[in-house]
Amino acid sequence: MIELTxxxxxxxxxxxxxxVDLALPKGSVTALIGPSGGGKxxxxxxxxxxGIPQAxxxxxxxxxxxxxxxxxxxxxxxxxxxxxxxxxxxxRTGMIFQAFNLFPHRSAVRNVMEGLTAxxxxxxxxxxxxxxxxxxxxxxxxxxxxxxxxxxxxxQQRVAIARALAHSPExxxxxxxxxxxxxxxxxxxxxxxRALASEGVTMLIATHDLRLAASVAREVAFLDKGRIxxxxxxxxxxxxxxxxxxxxxxxxxxxxxxxxxxx
Amino acid sequence: MHWLKIxxxxxxxxxxxxxxxxxxxxxxxxxxxxxxxxxxxxxxxYGGKGLSAVARFYVWVIRGTPLLVQLFLIFYGLPNLGxxxxxxxxxxxxxxxxxxxxxxxxxxxxxxxxxxxxxxAAFSIGMSWPQAMRRTILPQAARVATPPLAxxxxxxxxxxxxAAAITVPELFQSAQRVAAATYEPLVLYSEAALIYLMFSSVxxxxxxxxxxxxxxxxxxxxxxx
Numbered sequence: 436m437i438e439l440t441x442x443x444x445x446x447x448x449x450x451x452x453x454x455v456d457l458a459l460p461k462g463s464v465t466a467l468i469g470p471s472g473g474g475k476x477x478x479x480x481x482x483x484x485x486g487i488p489q490a491x492x493x494x495x496x497x498x499x500x501x502x503x504x505x506x507x508x509x510x511x512x513x514x515x516x517x518x519x520x521x522x523x524x525x526x527r528t529g530m531i532f533q534a535f536n537l538f539p540h541r542s543a544v545r546n547v548m549e550g551l552t553a554x555x556x557x558x559x560x561x562x563x564x565x566x567x568x569x570x571x572x573x574x575x576x577x578x579x580x581x582x583x584x585x586x587x588x589x590x591q592q593r594v595a596i597a598r599a600l601a602h603s604p605e606x607x608x609x610x611x612x613x614x615x616x617x618x619x620x621x622x623x624x625x626x627x628x629r630a631l632a633s634e635g636v637t638m639l640i641a642t643h644d645l646r647l648a649a650s651v652a653r654e655v656a657f658l659d660k661g662r663i664x665x666x667x668x669x670x671x672x673x674x675x676x677x678x679x680x681x682x683x684x685x686x687x688x689x690x691x692x693x694x695x696x697x698x
Numbered sequence: 699m700h701w702l703k704i705x706x707x708x709x710x711x712x713x714x715x716x717x718x719x720x721x722x723x724x725x726x727x728x729x730x731x732x733x734x735x736x737x738x739x740x741x742x743x744y745g746g747k748g749l750s751a752v753a754r755f756y757v758w759v760i761r762g763t764p765l766l767v768q769l770f771l772i773f774y775g776l777p778n779l780g781x782x783x784x785x786x787x788x789x790x791x792x793x794x795x796x797x798x799x800x801x802x803x804x805x806x807x808x809x810x811x812x813x814x815x816x817x818x819a820a821f822s823i824g825m826s827w828p829q830a831m832r833r834t835i836l837p838q839a840a841r842v843a844t845p846p847l848a849x850x851x852x853x854x855x856x857x858x859x860x861a862a863a864i865t866v867p868e869l870f871q872s873a874q875r876v877a878a879a880t881y882e883p884l885v886l887y888s889e890a891a892l893i894y895l896m897f898s899s900v901x902x903x904x905x906x907x908x909x910x911x912x913x914x915x916x917x918x919x920x921x922x923x
Contacts, residue, residue, distance in 0.1 A: 485818055518826065525824040536819035540837045540915050550823030553833055584917035598823065 436460050437482070437527075437606055437637065442491035442510075444477050444661075451477045453661040454491065459606065461497065462635040466642055466652035466669070470684060474661045475641035479608045482639065483528040484521050487514050495527050495605065503527065522554075529599030533611040535591040537583040543570060543594045544579040547601050555602060562601075569597035573627050589620030593627055600636075607631065609640040613647055625651060645688055649673060657681045701885045708876050708886060712869055712893055719786070719868035721897065724855045727790055731797020731854075732847070738802035743809060753802065760799035766860050768792050773864040789861040793854060800850050808843035809835060841912040848905035852898045859894070869893060 437459040444452040451474045459465055467475045480486040482493065488510045496505040506523050508516065537546050547566035551557040557565075570579055573593040583591050592612055599607055609628065613621035621644060629651045632638060642648055648655055649669045656666035657678075665672065665681045673689065676682045741753035760768070773788040783791070812835050820830035862871035873890035877883040 480818075483822055485821055522824055525822065528822070530818075530822040532815055532818065534813075534815050536813075536815035538816070538819065538834055540841075542915075549833070550825070553829055554824035582915040584915060595819075598819075602824070 436494075436496050438494040438496075439478075439482065440492045440494070442478065442481050442488045442493075444474070444481055444486060444488045451661050452481070452488070455658070455661070455663055457639075457656065457663065459637055459639060461605075462637055463654055464632045464638045464640070464652045465654040465656060466640050466648035467656050467658055468642065468648055468672075468684070468688075469658035469664075473659045475658055476610050478658065479530070479610050479639060479641050482524075482606065482608055483530055484508075484516065484524050485530075487516060489514070493524070495524070526602060527605045528608055529602070529604035529606070530608040530610065531592065531595045531599050531612050533614045535583070535588070535595045535615070537591055537595055537598070539583050542580050542582055543575060543586070543597075546583070546594055547598045550598070551601050565601060566597070569600055570594065573597050574623075587620060588616045589623040592616065592620075592624045596624075596627055596631070600631075605637060607636055607638045609638060609642070611641055611643065613642065613644045621646070643688070645673075657684065659684070701882055704876070704880050704882050705885055705889050708872075708889065711876075712872050712890060715867060715872040716869040716893055716897060719861070719866055720855065720858050720894075723786070723789055723793065723858045723861060723866070723868065724851070724897075727793035727797050727858075728851050728854055730790075730794040732801050734794060734798030735801030735805055738798055739805040739809060742802065742806050757799045757802060760795055765792065765796055765857060766863060768796065769860060769864050785861070785865045788864060789858070789866050793858065793861075796857075797850065797854060801847060804843050804846045804850065805839070808839035811842050812838050837912075841909070844905065844909050844912060848901060848908075852901050855898050855901065856894055 439455060439457040439459075442452050442455040442457075443450070455474075455478055457465070457478075467478065469475055477486060481488050484493075489512045490510055492507060492509045494505070494507045503523065503526060506520075506527075508520055508524065537543075538549065541549065544563060544566045547569055548559075548562040551562035551565060552559060567576065567579055570576055573596055575590060575593055575597070578586060578590060578594075583594070586594065596607075596612075612628065613624050616624060625644070625647050628638070628640070628647065632651050632653075638651075640647060640652060652669055654666065655669050655672040657664045657672060657676075657680075659680055665676060665678045672681065673685055676685055738753045738756060741749040742757075743750075745753060769789060769792040772792050773783060773785060776783065776788075816834050816838065817830055820834040825833065858868055859870035861868050862874060865871075870890055873886045877886040880886070
């Protein structure tokens with residue numbers, strides 16, 4: 436179980452998150468939808484401490500690696516945390532990005548090995564075996580030595596997924612993982628994420644991709660102006676939103692197709 | 699063929715002066731200057747108000763005053779304060795300070811050119827700031843910085859001729875001495891120029907090889923860019 440409580444985040448005077456609560460039970464897949472600038476990316480970045488909130492707390496409990504123990508990070512507004520606290524949180528989280536952010540100067544397998552050898556101090560051989568296992572799992576067993584520039588966007592994002600999973604995190608954070616891809620390449624990535632979801636990987640996915648939100652996620656949270664307006668299962672949020680604001684946003688995602696097709 | 703004999707007789711002494719003084723002076727000042735430049739770039743980028751201001755001041759002074767005047771200050775001026783330096787170390791200090799200022803701007807630009815997404819990715823897999831810098835940012839920044847750094851290095855090799863003015867017996871000073879004795883300035887300075895050209899050609903060749911090496915991960919389209 437991963438729990439965010441009362442997360443407040445501001446950049447200078449601009450408040451981006453106004454006390455967000457979110458619980459991510461083990462094995463759950465939550466889609467975070469909402470307009471750009473509504474705080475989705477910021478919230479994701481608070482979970483692995485790429486951004487440090489001004490207030491609130493973050494709790495990891497009962498993870499699959501008991502030796503890591505439970506942790507609770509309480510944000511005191513000073514904006515600084517000890518390196519070992521940050522490392523504990525990052526050890527439990529993996530992240531993929533809209534722009535993939537693969538290391539361009541390293542081959543696919545080296546990208547996946549990087550954290551294992553440089554951060555966790557694994558032997559080269561062991562890290563390579565683990566990386567090849569993960570690349571095979573995301574369907575790239577034949578591309579291990581390719582540099583990112585030689586891969587399609589969908590393949591790059593799948594390498595990124597393998598990299599994010601290398602250290603066996605409890606939570607996979609996905610920041611608009613399909614937004615930079617054409618529909619076919621996006622489908623590859625959706626398929627990969629769906630497979631991970633069915634294996635029980637806990638995920639938090641910020642997305643505008645209906646397919647991803649409706650077919651992979653089992654929980655949808657609508658985030659607008661730094662507040663979670665409504666959350667529930669995908670059917671309810673997309674078909675029967677309770678809040679007017681949710682209805683307005685969801686209709687921009689769904690009505691377009693039916694309107695333009697005249698159905 | 700009087701001039702040809704002078705040229706041949708002086709060729710090896712000139713090359714020797716180059717190898718003994720021009721090359722070590724260039725190489726040492728470049729390496730030390732690059733280190734100084736890196737620290738200065740870090741101070742500018744991440745040093746907070748105080749350090750950044752110090753770095754900015756240093757670059758401003760060094761870039762804004764002639765190198766020859768700096769060399770004279772160090773070699774002829776500092777003795778008035780009781781600091782007496784031999785010619786070679788004085789030149790080394792002057793050139794290092796100079797390289798530090800120019801390369802700091804190159805490195806600052808190269809480091810800033812790497813997208814913040816690379817930092818995010820490095821941090822997200824648990825790297826510390828120094829690890830992210832060393833393993834992720836610098837290898838990519840190095841490719842961006844190579845052409846302008848090679849520019850500076852080649853410029854430095856030629857600028858070491860200024861050390862002749864503070865009595866360093868480098869290549870150009872040898873040429874001056876022989877020219878004064880033989881009254882053949884055209885021949886001898888042409889010869890000196892040719893030897894400088896030789897040295898910098900080696901550097902240009904090294905630059906090309908380094909660029910290929912640092913860019914081998916790029917697609918053909920990106921590599922041409």
